[in-house]
Amino acid sequence: MITEAIIRPEPICGMETWFPIPAEILETRKENMNTYTYKIRLVDATLRKQYRWAPGQFNMLYVPGIGEAAISISSDSEDPEILEHTIRIVGSVTRAIENMGPGSIIGLRGPFGRGWPLDKIEGRDVVLVAGGIGLAPLRPMVYWLLKHRERYGRVILLFGCRSPDDQLFIDELEQWTQERKIDCLVTVDNATPGWVGPVGVVTDLLQRIRLNADNSTIMVCGPRMLNRAAAWSFLKLHIPEEQVYVSLERNMNCGFGRCGHCQYGSQFVCKDGPVFCFNEIADIFGKEEI
Amino acid sequence: MAEDKIKLAVYKFSSCDGCQLSLLNLEDELLDLVGAVEIAYFLEARRQVLDPPYDVGLVEGSVSTPEEAERIIQVRKDCKTLISIGACATSGGIQALRNWADAELYKQTVYAHPEYIDSLDTATPIGAHVFVDYELRGCPVNQYQLLELISALLTGRRPNIPTHSLCVDCKRRGYACVAVSKKQPCLGPITQAGCNALCPKFSRACYGCFGPMEQPNIHSLGKMFAEKQDCKPHQMKHLLRSYNGYLEPFKQASEYYEQIEQE
Amino acid sequence: MTKITIDHNTKAILDKKDFARLIKILQEQGYTVIGPHIVDDVVSLRPIDSVKDLPIGYEDEQEKGEYSVKKVDCQSYFQYVVGQDNPRRYFMPPSQRLMSFHVDKKQFVIDQGPPQAPKLAFLGLRACDLASIQIQDRVVGYGVESTFRCESDTYYGETRRQSILIAVNCTRPGNTCFCSSMNTGPKAKENFDIALTELRQSFIVEVGSEKGKKLAQKLPLKEASESDLELAELKLQNAAKHMGRQMETEQVRKLLNNTIEDSHWDKVADKCLSCGNCTMVCPTCFCCTVTDSTDITGTKISRTKEWESCFTHQFSYASGGPQRNTIKGRYRQWMRHKLCTWWDQFGSSGCVGCGRCITWCPVGIDITEEVETLRQSNKSLLNSNNLQEVTT
Numbered sequence: 001m002i003t004e005a006i007i008r009p010e011p012i013c014g015m016e017t018w019f020p021i022p023a024e025i026l027e028t029r030k031e032n033m034n035t036y037t038y039k040i041r042l043v044d045a046t047l048r049k050q051y052r053w054a055p056g057q058f059n060m061l062y063v064p065g066i067g068e069a070a071i072s073i074s075s076d077s078e079d080p081e082i083l084e085h086t087i088r089i090v091g092s093v094t095r096a097i098e099n100m101g102p103g104s105i106i107g108l109r110g111p112f113g114r115g116w117p118l119d120k121i122e123g124r125d126v127v128l129v130a131g132g133i134g135l136a137p138l139r140p141m142v143y144w145l146l147k148h149r150e151r152y153g154r155v156i157l158l159f160g161c162r163s164p165d166d167q168l169f170i171d172e173l174e175q176w177t178q179e180r181k182i183d184c185l186v187t188v189d190n191a192t193p194g195w196v197g198p199v200g201v202v203t204d205l206l207q208r209i210r211l212n213a214d215n216s217t218i219m220v221c222g223p224r225m226l227n228r229a230a231a232w233s234f235l236k237l238h239i240p241e242e243q244v245y246v247s248l249e250r251n252m253n254c255g256f257g258r259c260g261h262c263q264y265g266s267q268f269v270c271k272d273g274p275v276f277c278f279n280e281i282a283d284i285f286g287k288e289e290i
Numbered sequence: 291m292a293e294d295k296i297k298l299a300v301y302k303f304s305s306c307d308g309c310q311l312s313l314l315n316l317e318d319e320l321l322d323l324v325g326a327v328e329i330a331y332f333l334e335a336r337r338q339v340l341d342p343p344y345d346v347g348l349v350e351g352s353v354s355t356p357e358e359a360e361r362i363i364q365v366r367k368d369c370k371t372l373i374s375i376g377a378c379a380t381s382g383g384i385q386a387l388r389n390w391a392d393a394e395l396y397k398q399t400v401y402a403h404p405e406y407i408d409s410l411d412t413a414t415p416i417g418a419h420v421f422v423d424y425e426l427r428g429c430p431v432n433q434y435q436l437l438e439l440i441s442a443l444l445t446g447r448r449p450n451i452p453t454h455s456l457c458v459d460c461k462r463r464g465y466a467c468v469a470v471s472k473k474q475p476c477l478g479p480i481t482q483a484g485c486n487a488l489c490p491k492f493s494r495a496c497y498g499c500f501g502p503m504e505q506p507n508i509h510s511l512g513k514m515f516a517e518k519q520d521c522k523p524h525q526m527k528h529l530l531r532s533y534n535g536y537l538e539p540f541k542q543a544s545e546y547y548e549q550i551e552q553e
Numbered sequence: 554m555t556k557i558t559i560d561h562n563t564k565a566i567l568d569k570k571d572f573a574r575l576i577k578i579l580q581e582q583g584y585t586v587i588g589p590h591i592v593d594d595v596v597s598l599r600p601i602d603s604v605k606d607l608p609i610g611y612e613d614e615q616e617k618g619e620y621s622v623k624k625v626d627c628q629s630y631f632q633y634v635v636g637q638d639n640p641r642r643y644f645m646p647p648s649q650r651l652m653s654f655h656v657d658k659k660q661f662v663i664d665q666g667p668p669q670a671p672k673l674a675f676l677g678l679r680a681c682d683l684a685s686i687q688i689q690d691r692v693v694g695y696g697v698e699s700t701f702r703c704e705s706d707t708y709y710g711e712t713r714r715q716s717i718l719i720a721v722n723c724t725r726p727g728n729t730c731f732c733s734s735m736n737t738g739p740k741a742k743e744n745f746d747i748a749l750t751e752l753r754q755s756f757i758v759e760v761g762s763e764k765g766k767k768l769a770q771k772l773p774l775k776e777a778s779e780s781d782l783e784l785a786e787l788k789l790q791n792a793a794k795h796m797g798r799q800m801e802t803e804q805v806r807k808l809l810n811n812t813i814e815d816s817h818w819d820k821v822a823d824k825c826l827s828c829g830n831c832t833m834v835c836p837t838c839f840c841c842t843v844t845d846s847t848d849i850t851g852t853k854i855s856r857t858k859e860w861e862s863c864f865t866h867q868f869s870y871a872s873g874g875p876q877r878n879t880i881k882g883r884y885r886q887w888m889r890h891k892l893c894t895w896w897d898q899f900g901s902s903g904c905v906g907c908g909r910c911i912t913w914c915p916v917g918i919d920i921t922e923e924v925e926t927l928r929q930s931n932k933s934l935l936n937s938n939n940l941q942e943v944t945t
Contacts, residue, residue, distance in 0.1 A: 014661070017706060018651055018843050018856060022661055064656050065847040065854040066447045092448035092873050098607045099446070105659050152824065253842055258693065258706070260840030260861070261868055266897035272709045287813055289882025437849065445851040450844050454829060456867035457915075461833030462647035462860050466593035467637060469619045469915045478826035479915050493593050504866045507826045507880060514618065514916045532874045 002119040009052035011256070013041075013109040018254065020048060020062040020107025024195070025100055031168045035133060036098065037074065037086045040106065052080050055140035056115025056247060056275045059087060060255045061097065062107030069093040070252040070270070072137035073111065075225050077144060083108075086136035086168060104142040111273050112255035116141050117245060121217045125153040127209075129230045130204055131222025134167050137247055137274075138221050143212070145179055155182040156209055160202030163188050164195045183209070202226060203233045219275075221247035228286050231278055244278035248287075265290055297443060299331035299344040301365055303351030303358050304385055304413060310334050310350055310375035314538035316433050320481050323437070326444060342368035344530035346443060348436075349410075349422075352378040354385055354413035358515040366420035371443065374416040375436065377429035381501055381537035385413040389536055390548075415537070426451070429533040431500040452483050453504040456496050468495050475515050475529060480506035501534035523551040557776050557783050560767055564782060565774035567749075567756045572630070573604045575719075576676070578771050584674035587643060589633070594622055598643075602674070606809070608633060615797070615908065618917030627646035629806045630934035631677060634727035637913050641689060643673055643716075644709050645860075651843065655857035656722055665852065670711030672845065677721045678745070679737030682732075684801045685836030687744050691899045692839045707826035717764055720745040724788040728797030729908030731921055735800065737905045739792040750785040784916050796907060800921040801928065802892075804935050808927060809893035811934055813885070822881035824916055829862035831910035831918075832887065837903050840868070863887050888920060 014021050037267040042048040053059075058072040069091065075084030080168040089098045097106065115137075126145060138157075138173065145155045161167055164260045167186065177184040185205050187198040198205065202207060202222070218239055220230045229248050234244050250262035257271035265284040272280075284290045300310055314335060330340035347369030353359050366372055377383045388396065389412045394505065397404040416422055425450070428437055435451055442449035452458070456478040468490050469476035476495035478487075482503040489496050504510075508530070515521035521529075530544040557565055567575070579586050590599040591608045601607065610626045613633035653665045678686075690696055693706040695713050723739035725729075732738030738906065741748040746765030750757040757777055760766050832838045842861040847854050862869055864883050869876035877883045895903030904920070911919045928935070 018858065020661070022656075022659055024659060064654075064661065065445050065851055067844055067845045070845075083697070092446065096446050105656060107661065186734065249871055250876065251869050258839075258840060261842070263863075263886070263894070265889075266894040283810065284813070289877045289879060289885070290813070306599070315629065319849065326849045335882070370582040435570070438846070439850070440709035441847055441849045444849065445847050447845065447847070450846065452865070452867070454862065455826070457830045458833060458860075458862050458865065461830060463671075464597065464638060464647070466597070466599070466913075467620075467830070467913055470618055472638075476915075478827040479830070487733055503828075505827060505880065507824075510824050510826055510916050518618065542815045 001121075005052070007054050007118055008114060009054065009111060011048075011112055012051055014048055016254070017258070018109075020060065020109045021067070022105050023083075023108045025102055025104045025106060027102055031086060031170075032166050035086060035088045035168060035266040037084055040083050040085065040108070041081060042108065043061040043105070048081050049282060051111075053077055053083075053111035054118065055094075055144050056114040056137055056273065057113050058137070058255075059083070059085065059110030059113065060252070061087075061093070062109070063093055063096040063100075064105075064107060066096045067093050068107075068109075068253070070112075070120055070255065072247075072274075074139045075138040076147075077260065078147065086133065086139070088133045093110065095155040109255060112270055114272065116219055116275055117277070117284070118144065123152055123153065123214070125155070127156045127211070127216055127218045127234075128157065129158045129202060129218065129222070129226075129245050131226035131251045132162070132166065133168070134222035134226070134247070135159055139169060139172075141219060142176065142182065145247070146176075149181055153212075153215060157182055157184045157204045158187075158202050158209075159185070160187045160189070160205070163190045164192050168203075171179055201229070203229050206237065211237055211239070217245060219247075224249075228241040231285065233277070237289050240251050242277055243281055245275055246278060246281075247275045248273055250274075294343045295326065295328040296357065297330040297343075298327040298440075299342075299350045299369060300329075300334070301331070301347060301351075303349060303362070303379065303384065303416070305351030305356040305376065305378040307334065307350070309379075309428075310347055311428050312433040312436055313348070316437060317454070319437055323440065327440070328361040332490070333512070344369045344375065344384065346440070348373045349374045349379050349416050350376050352382045352385060352413040352415060353419055354436045355409050357408070359410065359419060362416060362419045371414060371423045372416075372420065373426060373439065374422045375426045376433045377427065377533040378413075379416045380425045380427055381534040382413045382415050384533055385538035387531060388413060390531070402470075413536075417427055428484055429501045432486065435484055454483055455479050455502070455503045455506075456481045456483045456487060456490075457484070458481040462488045463491070465490045466491055466493070473519055475519055475525075477511075477519055477529060480508050480511050497529070497532055498540070499533045502535050502540050506539060508539060512543070512547065523547040527551060555775055559760060559769045559774065560608065561762075562762055563758075563760045563769070564777050564931055565758050566773055566777045566781060567758045567770070569628070569630075569754055569756070571651035571773045572756065576583070576601070576603055578768065579674040579676075580926045581715070584672055586674045586676055588676035589631070589636070591611050591622065595620060596622060597874050597906055598636070598640065598675075601824055602630070604630075611930040612725070613727065613922060615729045615912045616917075617729065617911045617919050618914055620911070620912050628755035629751065631721045631749075632836075633684065634725070634730060635679055635907050635909060637834045637909065638677060639834065639907075639909065640678060640686055641836055643671070643675075644686070645839065645841070646790040647860045648885060649708070649858050651856045651858055655852050655854060665855075667880065668708060670708055670715060672715040673712065673817060674717045674719065676719045677923040678718055679721060679723055680741040681732045681735075681905040682836060683720055683736075683741050683744045684732075684737035685907070686713075688837045688899065688901060688903065688905065689839060690702075691901070692837075693767050710739075716722060717768065718744065720748040721930070722750045722785075724792050725907060726792050727909040727912075727921075730906065731800050731908060732798050733796050734798075734802060734921075735906030736900060737903055739796075740789045744828060750789065752781065753782060755781070757781060766828070798911065798921045800904075800906065800918070800924055802902070805924060806893045806896055808924070808931060808935060809889050812927055812931055813889075815927060815931065817883045817923075818885050821884050821918065821923055822879065824918055825863045825880050825884045827880045827883055828914060828915065828942065830915060832862040832864060832912050834909040834913045835891075835893070836907060836909070837905060838862075842867070852882060855925045866913060891922065893919070928931060
């Protein structure tokens with residue numbers, strides 16, 4: 001039974017709404033040129049035991065004195081004591097995290113948001129579409145589907161990135177491909193010598209798979225342009241709107257719908273999303289400056 | 291361990307010294323600052339000069355003499371991070387008004403011995419000559435923004451220097467709006483915040499000493515001044531051409547008003 | 554003086570000569586009284602010490618982008634409407650240090666905790682202000698079971714619990730007011746502890762809550778005569794008919810949901826300064842930003858919450874730049890949020906019709922006019938039924 005508590009666990013933060021709780025970096029792993037995965041653990045043992053999260057949710061990671069950034073959780077949601085965050089270094093907060101090593105203390109508030117529709121995919125085929133760093137919030141979904149493999153139909157992972165060097169979780173991608181429990185296809189925009197896989201954008205991969213339009217659920221996470229292209233491509237293939245899910249990125253400050261920054265039409269991306277069913281945002285999806 | 295400390299240099303170009311004074315005016319925080327950084331070059335505060343390179347260089351003033359145009363190149367080479375502080379350094383300052391005038395004629399008119407004067411025809415911001423890492427606006431700069439910038443630099447934080455309008459700050463502080471309630475030609479709605487709304491606090495219109503905000507709609511404000519306050523194009527031009535007149539888009543807008551003034 | 558029984562919904566008379574007592578009693582009970590007070594020729598909401606601080610005898614004139622006050626007599630207390638201040642200044646202060654702390658080994662050690670909530674008595678709030686407080690309650694989850702523990706705003710909740718709201722019914726609406734269109738005024742209907750209606754020599758006092766009842770019992774009240782009550786009612790009816798502005802709210806959500814790409818937004822953007830004044834004076838705007846600051850040594854850290862405006866670049870800044878990079882996008886967001894998407898988020902309009910955004914817009918953009926222009930150019934859209942239907 002997939003309950004509300006599994007889909008949307010209680011967030012944890014300090015005595016005040018905006019006060020992060022300390023967590024320790026246990027391990028860091030370089031994924032590619034500017035992306036790292038950080039393994040962290042809450043310092044407080046009681047809170048660590050209480051902490052639960054669901055695939056697609058995010059934490060506000062905090063560097064004391066620098067600030068916060070919304071980062072999705074990329075590890076296995078059924079092992080909630082150790083959290084992994086896969087971070088691309090783009091701003092001052094992520095740059096500060098880059099300079100931290102094992103033993104360093106960061107802050108955390110979360111988990112926030114509504115993740116992937118775990119409760120709506122029983123018995124269905126699941127197609128995961130990721131672009132670049134967008135694979136991070138889908139990785140927990142892969143773990144979930146692999147762990148409960150018998151409950152679902154076909155599982156297809158389509159992953160696109162700029163070049164072979166920009167891939168994330170390379171060892172796992174290889175492992176998933178070889179185990180053949182899921183169909184895993186990786187494409188690159190620019191091939192480098194030695195690359196034998198497909199070249200092109202991730203939506204091109206749709207030609208290589210056969211979809212059962214009546215029984216598939218699509219989960220998309222990537223840059224804005226990819227989200228649009230992918231969502232529209234699947235709709236063209238007669239996947240109904242209510243079976244297409246997109247994870248969006250917005251400026252976030254609070255994480256619980258209070259600060260207003262992440263508004264997208266009627267939605268607070270931090271609270272009502274970041275994962276949206278296409279039919280919830282169909283009338284504004286693709287419109288500029290919403 | 292002085293050798294571990296950040297080495298700070300403060301330079302002066304064509305300016306009034308007011309921005310450097312803001313640094314010295316910090317008083318309460320100055321001791322902390324001196325504790326955190328090594329003042330390596332700051333002629334107004336300290337006679338001792340350490341050799342370059344410096345970690346952070348603060349530059350006050352505009353480039354308005356041939357000597358300064360050369361010196362700024364060397365300053366850039368000496369500093370890892372270069373920050374221009376104040377209206378002169380970021381826009382050319384009040385002396386940039388000469389860029390629209392005949393400097394030679396002024397020289398001949400004002401000075402008894404113009405042959406001693408060795409200046410360029412223009413006064414230009416530091417950024418027009420060398421790459422600048424940060425710019426801190428204001429005439430003079432706000433001392434707390436300066437402190438924030440240095441603190442942020444030391445901790446690796448993105449400095450909290452807003453680029454929105456002055457109005458946001460002014461309203462947060464609860465000052466009565468001088469544009470609406472006093473019909474004064476307040477430049478607040480197109481001017482970058484940072485001064486703590488100093489003028490509106492004393493019921494005076496903002497005259498834009500922090501320069502243009504992000505995407506200012508100068509045309510709309512000018513239209514309102516013309517309609518409600520009978521502000522003529524030449525008055526609008528003068529409003530824009532003060533401390534940051536040579537900074538886009540104030541510059542372009544002032545040239546537009548100059549053009550319609552002559553028509 | 555005959556002692557009268559005070560109960561919920563009691564209407565009684567308070568003589569103007571006894572009005573000072575009200576403030577005294579509040580002060581004795583430990584309240585800081587916040588009331589209208591003229592600051593730099595603008596009626597503001599500020600702490601006051603006595604009735605003398607009220608703008609006695611003043612009237613205001615408001616137009617789009619214009620505001621002035623003038624003294625007209627020496628006996629009326631509330632012959633003006635709202636100024637640029639609004640009550641959220643006190644419930645969610647414009648700039649507030651949330652906490653300061655330092656990192657010690659593996660802990661964040663608090664040096665200074667969250668600010669203490671004040672005990673405030675608001676005197677002279679208008680019906681639109683009361684409505685705005687109700688809207689803010691819904692935004693921060695005050696008085697409703699919050700979904701999650703960490704979502705409730707402690708400071709807001711505490712201030713709200715401790716405060717007492719004394720409203721004044723508007724008998725002379727302003728020129729930019731349109732509360733009757735938004736169904737929030739000019740008469741205070743709910744969410745007040747006490748509501749006053751000003752007559753020539755006295756106030757009609759209406760009790761709206763238990764807290765209000767306790768306060769009213771301490772006042773030298775007299776029985777209100779039929780004619781007093783009738784006069785007050787007439788004044789309020791008259792006020793409702795003489796609003797300076799009107800906004801047609803029928804189908805406004807449908808209108809705004811279907812005109813996202815209308816060319817009219819470009820015209821508003823030509824005028825809009827994107828200065829953020831409307832968001833700062835709006836009593837229902839709630840956006841904020843929390844930022845970190847440190848001392849120069851980087852060890853003492855504090856987190857500060859400030860009012861934010863959706864008209865700034867920073868507001869929607871994500872990797873790659875602001876989501877709303879044009880003034881058009883930002884104005885449209887603000888207006889659609891107030892009148893349209895607010896319904897989906899909080900079950901009501903985000904506009905209470907106070908007219909502050911009209912008066913305090915330096916270039917006088919008038920939200921009622923903009924809605925009307927959009928409506929006129931999209932009449933056919935509202936008549937057709939095959940478009941996305943949203944009932945208001």
